[in-house]
Amino acid sequence: MVGPIFGTPRMGQSYNVQDCAYAVIKRENGDFAVARTPKGIVLLGGGVENGESERDALYREVYEESGYRARILVRLGFATQYINNSAKDKFRLKRATFFQCELTEKIGPPVDQDHELLWLSYDKAHRKLLRPFHRWALECVK
Known part of the structure; x- marks a missing residue:
């Protein structure tokens, strides 16, 4: 899979590769679903765990x-992001597939209690999203 690459790798630095999947969810009024986390505003989604599709x-x-619950409408594409966190000595290459989705039914409260679902306008979401490859995916649905 080839797609845009965001961030700059450091020469000589090894990276832990993390495969991810993210949802771009747009309501009829044009607002987008994002999650407020301790790290910042992100799209819903995350890492693929062992054996998962x-x-x-x-x-x-x-x-x-x-x-x-989410329902996938269409696969938007694939993008990668280099994450360089020198302070924590963490260097990751996030390889992500992005899907346009809709939320279907509320099952219960979020399992991740440090995540809060927010609905933001395109401009506000685009401005606040922490990761450039999340902003790219939002642009695919605008």
Whole structure:
């Protein structure tokens, strides 16, 4: 899979590769679903765990972060992001598949209690999203 690459790798630095799946969710009024986390504003989604498909990871992550079930409408594309956190000595290459989704039914409260589901306008979401590859995915749906 080839897609845009965000961030700059450091020469000689090894990176832990993390496969991820994220949801771009747009309501009829034009607002987008994002999660407020201790690190900042992100799209719903996250890492693919051992043995999971991208789709299963997406469903699990959306539920854990919002308390809702999701339905995939279309696969938007693939993008990667280099994450350089020198302070914590963490260097990751996040390889992500992005899906346009809708939330279906509320199952319960979010499992991740430090995540809060927010609905933001396109401009506000685009401005506040922490990761450039999340902003790119939002642009795919605008």
